[in-house]
Amino acid sequence: MKVIKMEEVHLTEPLSLAIGFFDGLHLGHMSLINEVLKYKGETKTAVMSFDVHPLCVLKGEKRQSIITLEEKKELLEEMGIDYLLVIHFTKEVAALSPQAFIDEYLNKLPLKRLVCGYDFHFGDHNSGSIEDLKKQSFELIVKNAVMYNETEKVSSTLIKKLMDQGMIEEVNTLLGRPYKVKGTVIHGKQRGRLIGFPTLNIDYGMKYLPKRGVYGTIVEINHQYYIGMANIGMNPTFNDINRLSLEVNVFDFDEDVYGKEVEVTFCLYKREETVFNGLEGLKTQLTEDRKYLSQVMKKYLTLYKNNVK
Ligand SMILES: Cc1cc2nc3c(=O)[nH]c(=O)nc-3n(C[C@H](O)[C@H](O)[C@H](O)COP(=O)(O)O)c2cc1C
Numbered sequence: 092m093k094v095i096k097m098e099e100v101h102l103t104e105p106l107s108l109a110i111g112f113f114d115g116l117h118l119g120h121m122s123l124i125n126e127v128l129k130y131k132g133e134t135k136t137a138v139m140s141f142d143v144h145p146l147c148v149l150k151g152e153k154r155q156s157i158i159t160l161e162e163k164k165e166l167l168e169e170m171g172i173d174y175l176l177v178i179h180f181t182k183e184v185a186a187l188s189p190q191a192f193i194d195e196y197l198n199k200l201p202l203k204r205l206v207c208g209y210d211f212h213f214g215d216h217n218s219g220s221i222e223d224l225k226k227q228s229f230e231l232i233v234k235n236a237v238m239y240n241e242t243e244k245v246s247s248t249l250i251k252k253l254m255d256q257g258m259i260e261e262v263n264t265l266l267g268r269p270y271k272v273k274g275t276v277i278h279g280k281q282r283g284r285l286i287g288f289p290t291l292n293i294d295y296g297m298k299y300l301p302k303r304g305v306y307g308t309i310v311e312i313n314h315q316y317y318i319g320m321a322n323i324g325m326n327p328t329f330n331d332i333n334r335l336s337l338e339v340n341v342f343d344f345d346e347d348v349y350g351k352e353v354e355v356t357f358c359l360y361k362r363e364e365t366v367f368n369g370l371e372g373l374k375t376q377l378t379e380d381r382k383y384l385s386q387v388m389k390k391y392l393t394l395y396k397n398n399v400k
């Protein structure tokens with residue numbers, strides 16, 4: 092798959108294109124991508140997205156996302172999309188009228204058909220709608236919402252809400268794959284090894300983290316897979332950190348991997364983060380967590396290993 096900045100695009104073969112920010116690439120987004128892939132062979136296949144979330148630009152928000160641009164690229168490539176077309180999103184782009192947006196980004200392409208979701212809006216104050224797209228010369232396919240239940244649609248907002256409740260298995264169902272966080276191993280307070288539970292502290296960047304607490308995870312280190320118990324939290328027993336930490340104690344592993352990139356896959360939520368009355372209480376709890384998770388996580392490790400290439 093080629094990644095092309097829209098300012099530099101020059102394509103000549105007919106295209107089928109899905110458009111959206113696609114935070115999460117969840118089942119709803121996948122229905123658009125799969126629609127485009129139906130035309131592989133007849134046309135080239137492409138996805139158009141933005142480099143930063145429109146709300147970050149418009150409201151100056153620092154927004155944690157379910158998926159990074161890097162992960163988006165990997166997934167779309169695996170699915171067989173030919174081009175990822177990236178719009179550099181700025182206030183000027185946000186202020187384009189609907190027709191100016193269409194002329195600037197869509198009519199410059201050899202666009203045979205456009206696939207978008209039922210609620211796609213674009214242009215100044217989101218004033219552009221499906222009605223504007225229907226008037227153009229390309230074919231338009233509008234996909235209905237994929238539903239979560241009778242009333243709620245699968246959406247990035249819903250996935251974040253479920254993450255906030257620790258409902259990671261539900262999240263994984265709606266993503267169509269397990270939730271992962273990739274990051275570099277950084278230094279913590281060097282206390283873990285003293286209590287017999289060393290942890291990889293992970294720099295999770297701008298990834299959205301599930302609810303504070305303990306999770307059963309699969310950890311990839313140097314192309315090997317391990318079971319691990321992760322904690323997302325503020326280590327309230329010690330009360331000496333100021334940003335939510337993601338750390339994982341890896342089973343059957345004993346190496347120094349500071350500075351390496353690792354990937355944590357969230358499989359199940361075990362318990363809330365608790366304030367202990369000193370180290371002994373924490374150690375007893377961690378011993379119980381390890382005993383429980385080393386049993387329960389075996390099947391996830393097998394499944395995981397069977398599903399990676
Ligand atoms: C599986 C797991 C569960 C944890 N649960 C708690 C907890 O309930 N309460 C708490 O204060 N800290 C908890 N911790 C965090 C420990 O306090 C932390 O790992 C320890 O202080 C080591 O920190 P360090 O990596 O900065 O050295 C947990 C850590 C792990 C790996």
Ligand SMILES: Nc1ncnc2c1ncn2[C@@H]1O[C@H](COP(=O)(O)OP(=O)(O)O)[C@@H](O)[C@H]1O
Nearest residue numbers: 278279280281283284289290291341345347348
């Ligand atoms: N089983 C293991 N799980 C996690 N980290 C381990 C393990 N074995 C060795 N390590 C190493 O020990 C370091 C963690 O020790 P710890 O005392 O918790 O330090 P820190 O506070 O810097 O995370 C890890 O970064 C890793 O390099």
